[in-house]
Amino acid sequence: MAQDSLSLSGKVAIITGSGKENGIGAGIALALARAGAKVTINYVSPSTAERTVKTVDIIETAAGKDSVLVIQADISTPEGNEKLVKGTLKGFNVDHIDIIGVYNIHLTESMELMFAVNNASWVYFGPALAASTADLHQAFGTGVFGPLYLLQAAMPYMSKGGRVINIGSIASKLGLREGPIYASVKGAMDALTFSLAHEIGRAGKGLTINTVAPGPVLTDMLSMDDPDTEAFTKYLVSLTRAEDRLGTVEDIADTVLLLVSEKGRWITGQHISASGGITGG
DSSP: OOOSOOOOTTOEEEESSOOSTTSHHHHHHHHHHHTTOEEEEEEOOGGGHHHHHHHHHHHHHHHOTTSEEEEEOOTTSHHHHHHHHHHHHHHHTOSOEEEEEEOEEEEOTTOSOOOOOOSEEEEOOSOGGGOOHHHHHHHHIIIIIHHHHHHHHHGGGEEEEEEEEEEOOTHHHHOOTTOHHHHHHHHHHHHHHHHHHHHHHTTTTOOEEEEEEEOSBOBTTBOTTOTTTHHHHHHHHHTOSSOSSOBOHHHHHHHHHHHHSGGGTTOOSOEEEESSSOOOO
16 A cells, blocks of 8 residues: 655665755755655756755754755766765765756856756756757756766666656746757657656666656746846746746755655656646747
């Protein structure tokens, strides 16, 4: 009989791109730790290191001193993901991983528009025809190859009934002219999630994999008070159905919590729009 609980007691989770204390990744890590999981938070850039200290403090205050690890690693490479997985196993002194969640966002300094809704992507914003080879390799390397590399590294240690969550974006469904490369990365993630569901679900461990796609979320990169993004933000908020507001980190984290709990056991291969009802064109 299925458990009537959202408890993650005894579970081990890795959440990439979770260093910034008010970001989506950190919010997911906090929600999972509160539910009882031991959580590895991950960041790439040294500039995030100080904020990671704040993230750890928040999680430890909510869930205890032994609830969180920090590992700096670049998930766009196989080596970075091996470091992340092996460091988690050693740091928590366990032989299994139950949950992996991919969320990273690294924005170009020259981008024309900021749109912070992702957990595992380097974001190029600007005309697609002006994108360089380096831009494309970095964007797809982090946002598409990264989730696959992490799953490859973690798969030998994944527990039966484990969960894989990719943080996508409603941008993959909206066809916005402002970010065709970003939307393409997220669209590729959607396809990867759907196609992988059968492979990993029938591989003997009964794993599930889903994409959670935030809409506009209140973070460092997006607010109603930023003159550079105000018009675009208001447009996105106008598309929501549930309420006239930006989403919150907690809105996304709670969606992930449901999916990784026992109650999410029969949901896999899905693109789940956690956006207040934005469904795309």
